Amino acid sequence: MLPAWVTVLLSASCPIGHCLTTSSGAQPKKQRSVPTLEEKLAVLDLLRAGMSVSNVTHKYGHNEFSIYAIKIQEREIRQAVASSAPITAKVTSQVHDKTLVKAEKALNLWLEDKNRKHLIREDANRNASGLLFLTTTFS
Incomplete structure (x- = not known):
């Protein structure tokens, strides 16, 4: 037997996850997604193969500016991948003396x-x- 509060949540008119609110009653903010180095490398490979930025945007669901930013940082991204950084890393760290x-x-x-x-x-x-x-x- 389920507790009463669970049955109320399940019988709500809105889908699960869309009825969640904060203590002030506002909807919670959407979690920011940072692409991994692997995803950035795939985007760069598509751009190098001749795919347009708008097509890459539709394929990955990112903003056009994000794709342009990845394109601008191509050299740094490829160096990070080549320097044996973990492929699933989202950012690289630099060691200072x-x-x-x-x-x-x-x-x-x-x-x-x-x-x-x-x-x-x-x-x-x-x-x-x-x-x-x-x-x-x-x-």
């Missing part, structure tokens, strides 16, 4: 300090020595 990140942060702090003190027009040698000091200090 920790010392390089520290040096960039130090350089930004140094430039902000110089901007605040209005000392940007210093001698080039002094700037280079200050940068060298900061990179050796924070690395």
